[in-house]
Amino acid sequence: MASVPETTAAAGTGRTPLDTREVRAGQNPLFDAGEPAALTSLQLMRLLDTGPRGLTEQQAEERLVRHGENVVPAWRPVSWPRRFLGSLRDPFTTVLLCLGLVSAAVASWGTACVIMVLVVVSCVLRSGGEHQASRSMAALRELVATTASVQRRADDESSPAVRELPVDQLVVGDVVRLGAGDLVPADVRLLRSSGLTVHQAALTGESEPVPKYARDAPADGGAELPEPPHLCFQGSSVASGSGTAVVIATGADTRFAAAYRDPARRHTETAFDRSVHGIAWTLIRFMLVTPPLVLMANAALRGRGLETLPFAIAVAVGLTPEMLPVIVTAALARGASALARTSGVIVKRLPALHDLGAIDVLCLDKTGTLTQDRPVVERSVDARGNDDPDVLRWAAVNSFWTLELAELPAPDTLDEAILGAAGDQGTDPAEYDGIAALPFDPSRRLATAVVRRPGQHGTHTLVVKGATEDILGRCGRLVVDGAATDLGDEERERLLGFAAREAADGLRLLAVARAERPARLGSYGHHDLRGLTFLGFVALRDALTPSAGEALDDLARRGVAVKILTGDHPGTAARACRDLGLDPGEVLTADRLGTLTGPPLAEAVGRATVVARCTAQDKARIVAALRESGRTTGYLGDGVNDLPALHAADVGICPRGAVTVARERADVVLAEKDLTAIDRAITAGRNSSGNIAAYLRITLSSNLGNVIAMLAAGLLLPFLPMLPAQVLVQNLFFDAAQLAFAFDRPAHAALRKPAVLRPRAFLRYITAFGLLNAAADIATFAVLAVALHTTAGPGDPAMFHAGWFTENLLTQAMVMLLLRTGRHAAETRAAGPVHLAVAALAVIGVLLPLSPLGPTLDMSPPPPLYYALLAAVLTLYGIALAAARKRHASRQN
Numbered sequence: 085m086a087s088v089p090e091t092t093a094a095a096g097t098g099r100t101p102l103d104t105r106e107v108r109a110g111q112n113p114l115f116d117a118g119e120p121a122a123l124t125s126l127q128l129m130r131l132l133d134t135g136p137r138g139l140t141e142q143q144a145e146e147r148l149v150r151h152g153e154n155v156v157p158a159w160r161p162v163s164w165p166r167r168f169l170g171s172l173r174d175p176f177t178t179v180l181l182c183l184g185l186v187s188a189a190v191a192s193w194g195t196a197c198v199i200m201v202l203v204v205v206s207c208v209l210r211s212g213g214e215h216q217a218s219r220s221m222a223a224l225r226e227l228v229a230t231t232a233s234v235q236r237r238a239d240d241e242s243s244p245a246v247r248e249l250p251v252d253q254l255v256v257g258d259v260v261r262l263g264a265g266d267l268v269p270a271d272v273r274l275l276r277s278s279g280l281t282v283h284q285a286a287l288t289g290e291s292e293p294v295p296k297y298a299r300d301a302p303a304d305g306g307a308e309l310p311e312p313p314h315l316c317f318q319g320s321s322v323a324s325g326s327g328t329a330v331v332i333a334t335g336a337d338t339r340f341a342a343a344y345r346d347p348a349r350r351h352t353e354t355a356f357d358r359s360v361h362g363i364a365w366t367l368i369r370f371m372l373v374t375p376p377l378v379l380m381a382n383a384a385l386r387g388r389g390l391e392t393l394p395f396a397i398a399v400a401v402g403l404t405p406e407m408l409p410v411i412v413t414a415a416l417a418r419g420a421s422a423l424a425r426t427s428g429v430i431v432k433r434l435p436a437l438h439d440l441g442a443i444d445v446l447c448l449d450k451t452g453t454l455t456q457d458r459p460v461v462e463r464s465v466d467a468r469g470n471d472d473p474d475v476l477r478w479a480a481v482n483s484f485w486t487l488e489l490a491e492l493p494a495p496d497t498l499d500e501a502i503l504g505a506a507g508d509q510g511t512d513p514a515e516y517d518g519i520a521a522l523p524f525d526p527s528r529r530l531a532t533a534v535v536r537r538p539g540q541h542g543t544h545t546l547v548v549k550g551a552t553e554d555i556l557g558r559c560g561r562l563v564v565d566g567a568a569t570d571l572g573d574e575e576r577e578r579l580l581g582f583a584a585r586e587a588a589d590g591l592r593l594l595a596v597a598r599a600e601r602p603a604r605l606g607s608y609g610h611h612d613l614r615g616l617t618f619l620g621f622v623a624l625r626d627a628l629t630p631s632a633g634e635a636l637d638d639l640a641r642r643g644v645a646v647k648i649l650t651g652d653h654p655g656t657a658a659r660a661c662r663d664l665g666l667d668p669g670e671v672l673t674a675d676r677l678g679t680l681t682g683p684p685l686a687e688a689v690g691r692a693t694v695v696a697r698c699t700a701q702d703k704a705r706i707v708a709a710l711r712e713s714g715r716t717t718g719y720l721g722d723g724v725n726d727l728p729a730l731h732a733a734d735v736g737i738c739p740r741g742a743v744t745v746a747r748e749r750a751d752v753v754l755a756e757k758d759l760t761a762i763d764r765a766i767t768a769g770r771n772s773s774g775n776i777a778a779y780l781r782i783t784l785s786s787n788l789g790n791v792i793a794m795l796a797a798g799l800l801l802p803f804l805p806m807l808p809a810q811v812l813v814q815n816l817f818f819d820a821a822q823l824a825f826a827f828d829r830p831a832h833a834a835l836r837k838p839a840v841l842r843p844r845a846f847l848r849y850i851t852a853f854g855l856l857n858a859a860a861d862i863a864t865f866a867v868l869a870v871a872l873h874t875t876a877g878p879g880d881p882a883m884f885h886a887g888w889f890t891e892n893l894l895t896q897a898m899v900m901l902l903l904r905t906g907r908h909a910a911e912t913r914a915a916g917p918v919h920l921a922v923a924a925l926a927v928i929g930v931l932l933p934l935s936p937l938g939p940t941l942d943m944s945p946p947p948p949l950y951y952a953l954l955a956a957v958l959t960l961y962g963i964a965l966a967a968a969r970k971r972h973a974s975r976q977n
């Protein structure tokens with residue numbers, strides 16, 4: 085999308101100054117010239133044919149039609165045919181295609197045709213399923229779509245009005261407002277700002293927020309810096325403060341779009357990738373070595389040559405879980421839409437549903453999760469702990485002016501509670517003149533307002549409120565009984581002790597301080613906040629969330645450890661935990677964790693339930709350490725200080741009311757910040773993952789058993805144990821039956837523990853059950869030998885093939901029934917999809933060799949004696965399977 089308007093009605097001439105430039109498609113001439121940073125704001129706005137009052141609706145509409153929506157090209161929906169072609173790139177499909185080509189090369193047309201049918205069927209099913217899933221995910225995402233605050237005018241004469249617009253409707257020249265927690269919606273140049281810092285980790289990898297401010301380049305420099313402080317880029321987000329800015333690039337022209345074109349920047353491995361892809365790649369290696377092994381063994385022991393190649397290929401194909409991508413997509417999409425329908429939980433990325441089921445540690449913030457985030461001022465006290473309304477008055481002056489002077493004030497429940505209580509006691513903060521404000525900064529944990537007291541024109545008063553430790557660290561004096569005295573170490577300790585006792589009583593405490601400075605014209609910064617005078621505390625109470633206690637119990641029962649990572653005082657957080665029945669154990673503060681990272685940090689956090697006084701970076705560091713130590717980590721948060729942690733977690737979860745950027749970055753959006761909904765989401769995740777795991781276990785152990793048996797039979801028999809076409813047809817029926825797993829309902833027992841597919845344990849499982857399956861097959865060979873000996877003679881390949889075909893499908897049906905984790909007949913009233921698929925498979929297994937299709941596939945019916953003996957083998961196999969499953973289950977518990 086081009087980013088530069090060419091004509092506007094306002095320009096009168098129909099040409100803007102940029103028409104004289106050479107505008108290359110898809111490139112932004114402003115960036116080519118490095119101009120947005122170097123021009124003065126006025127020059128830039130003239131060039132973009134806009135003004136500080138913003139565009140008119142008509143101008144904006146024209147630009148939108150001309151240059152398209154503000155959407156990163158890589159995020160546009162993928163069409164059905166492209167999806168189909170994309171599914172050919174799946175590793176299983178690639179291996180199948182290679183095997184198909186080899187078969188064609190040796191003129192084994194039957195094998196090649198069946199393989200092609202397999203490839204097409206699995207690609208159609210997969211791309212159709214993905215298309216369907218992505219359409220319903222897009223519809224779900226719409227519900228949490230991001231908007232921006234844009235200043236526009238109805239027409240030239242009207243005054244500007246700020247309104248919320250979907251981000252994709254922004255055009256170059258629009259004037260936007262940015263506030264804490266907003267996503268920077270396009271590349272913008274700041275016109276005004278107040279205490280603005282932005283996270284630009286998505287672009288530069290830098291984890292600390294970077295200060296941004298308006299400056300009128302080039303006169304005062306800064307334009308030459310690699311990261312000009314007056315430009316903010318799409319993909320970054322506002323950490324604190326606010327600003328007003330003009331849009332200079334949208335869509336494909338933004339820096340973010342350019343960075344996104346680099347595929348290396350896109351990939352981060354999730355828990356889903358780790359488990360499913362780990363298993364897939366192990367299998368692919370197996371598949372690739374199978375054909376050469378079969379060829380070599382047959383050549384060495386039977387003296388067969390290349391004529392065994394189609395059979396060797398069919399054996400390798402037999403190992404492939406072709407339906408894996410289809411079943412994964414179907415199971416996850418089904419789970420995600422059910423979750424949205426029943427619980428209002430929106431899963432924005434399908435694999436996140438699997439990761440939800442695998443979560444074994446959930447990190448939360450405290451406010452709004454354990455507590456209701458509706459604080460009420462309980463009292464305000466001086467440094468001696470005596471009631472003092474003056475402290476509340478100064479706190480209200482701070483709240484009022486930090487909100488009033490913000491370009492776009494971020495809603496803050498603490499400030500609202502303070503203003504409400506101060507209003508009740510008759511305080512009017514507007515009596516003071518607001519000069520400047522440094523809005524609440526979560527990493528410094530304080531907010532500052534600079535005001536002028538009535539009649540004191542030569543003096544500015546700095547009013548600061550925030551966390552006790554951070555305020556006391558900046559105070560040199562305190563007010564006692566109306567007089568200011570020095571603040572010594574002993575007094576400081578006493579005040580910290582007082583704050584700790586209040587916190588242990590469940591109160592949230594804000595310290596308030598003040599300083600007088602000679603009036604000046606220049607701006608204020610955090611370096612001015614030294615030598616303050618401590619005034620006292622405002623104590624607020626926040627009620628507990630009624631449902632939180634029960635939800636915490638449920639999570640514990642499901643094997644999910646909960647960690648509270650909060651910016652608040654350790655005492656307040658520990659008290660909230662205790663009141664909700666969660667043992668806080670050892671309570672840590674982030675500064676005690678020092679610079680620990682990786683496993684030592686995970687171990688320290690593993691012993692604790694609460695880590696208090698966390699900054700945004702501390703939260704992210706802890707989440708990353710837990711992940712590194714092999715835990716699947718979820719993070720629930722809704723504020724700006726939760727953003728890096730949401731990003732670092734396997735699953736980032738936020739409520740719909742969270743700040744925009746949290747909603748944008750989270751994988752899962754809840755209707756409300758409610759732990760009960762997370763519990764339901766985790767259950768849904770385990771449901772879907774349970775089905776995927778059951779499919780993988782069953783299909784792979786039975787495929788492996790078949791392959792071992794075929795290899796053994798190939799060496800024992802004078803003829804091929806199955807013809808390639810028979811192997812592939814049997815594989816096709818089995819695959820089709822497996823689709824039922826996408827719709828199965830796992831048993832309650834399967835939902836009790838995190839659903840993780842650990843590749844090693846998994847491979848052990850399939851080896852054990854695969855060997856059992858092979859044993860049943862080999863027993864069948866013996867039975868076939870006996871039965872055929874009495875009738876047609878052991879050397880009748882067509883009867884042998886038919887007998888083994890029937891046994892294979894019957895054992896596969898048994899495995900589906902006995903190894904599934906789904907609900908047993910006693911738990912469901914109607915027959916589930918797996919029961920129906922099992923019945924169909926068994927019927928086909930018995931009837932197909934007897935039907936007219938049998939001879940087409942080179943099969944002829946074995947004698948009745950065979951069926952009687954087969955029944956005995958199957959009974960024994962069923963007993964062995966049930967016993968092995970029981971043993972496996974008891975080892976797991």
Ligand SMILES: Nc1ncnc2c1ncn2[C@@H]1O[C@H](COP(=O)(O)OP(=O)(O)OP(=O)(O)O)[C@@H](O)[C@H]1O
Nearest residue numbers: 449450451524526529530531549550551650651652
């Ligand atoms: N508007 C504000 N003005 C001044 N100080 C504030 C304000 N809001 C919070 N604080 C101080 O900063 C501390 C940390 O706040 P932060 O928002 O990071 O965490 P929180 O909301 O208390 O907890 P959580 O992270 O669990 O939601 C608070 O304990 C309080 O002391």
